[in-house]
Amino acid sequence: MRAALELLARExxxxxxxxxxxxxxxxxxxxxxxxxxxxxxxxxxxxxxKEMRTLADRVGMETYLNPARRGARSFRAQANEMQLARVVMLLALDGDEEFAPIPFYESSLELLKDEQGRGVWDEDLDLRALLALWYAFLSGYLVLRPALARQLGLAVKTLDARVMSTIGRMWGPLWHEDGTAEH
Structure with missing residues (x-):
């Protein structure tokens, strides 16, 4: 498995x-x-x-973190493992019908449902759509990131910071730092 990932990274x-x-x-x-x-x-x-499990174990995604911190931690971890986003996109483009693009889907959905029950997310927020959007954004952005930075004339780290700030502003209306939903 490591050899396959190394070949993809190199070639x-x-x-x-x-x-x-x-x-x-x-x-x-x-x-x-x-x-x-x-x-x-x-x-x-x-x-x-295997790589996603290793990454999750190394980074830790504590359930007590608010959504923005959890999202930022996930973003930073995956941004440092660019090859994973490429493999995700390769499997998706290859039409692999057994490929499941959302890692830890069941546990992630359960966490969001629990948070929704505690008022972190609005009752009517479509949690499945939220997961789909997050992982589509994350994979797509990470694959396009070097080209986007070049086109925009920005350093990758600068673009990352600006993108995460924008994501935080987009999420703002959906949740509160204190764990209560905004109405």
């Missing part, structure tokens, strides 16, 4: 990824990769899942 997603190259990179027999994964898509899904 780029448009160069494609074949299992022979992955086997050569990993120093293993191609049949071994086929035995454990069966296909390039399965290999990439497993690599993505």
């Amino acid at each position: 780029g997603v448009l160069a494609g990824l074949n299992l022979k190259d992955v086997a050569d990179e990993a120093g293993v027999n191609r049949g071994l990769i086929h035995h454990y994964f069966g296909s390039r898509k399965t290999l990439l899904r497993n690599a993505l899942d």
Whole structure:
């Protein structure tokens, strides 16, 4: 899995990824990769899942954090792991029907429902749509980020800060720092 991610990082997603190259990179027999994964898509899904779990364990997403802090922590963590966003987009573009783009979907939805029950989110806020928008934004932004920074004439870190500030302003009407929904 690590070899597949390293190849994608080095060669780029448009160069494609074949299992022979992955086997050569990993120093293993191609049949071994086929035995454990069966296909390039399965290999990439497993690599993505493993890396997202490692990232989540390393960063920690404490449920007591308010939504803005949790979102900022998620943003910063994934911004430092650009390859993950590329793999997400590659699997999506590849039409992988088994690919689930929202990591930890069930637990994330349960957390949002709990917060909604405590008044952090408005009662009528569509939590599934909120998750979809967040992960679509995060993956898309991270993939486009270097090109966006170049086009706008900004350093990536400057663009990140401005984007996070804007996201915070957009979320402002939806939640309160003290954990109560704004009405």
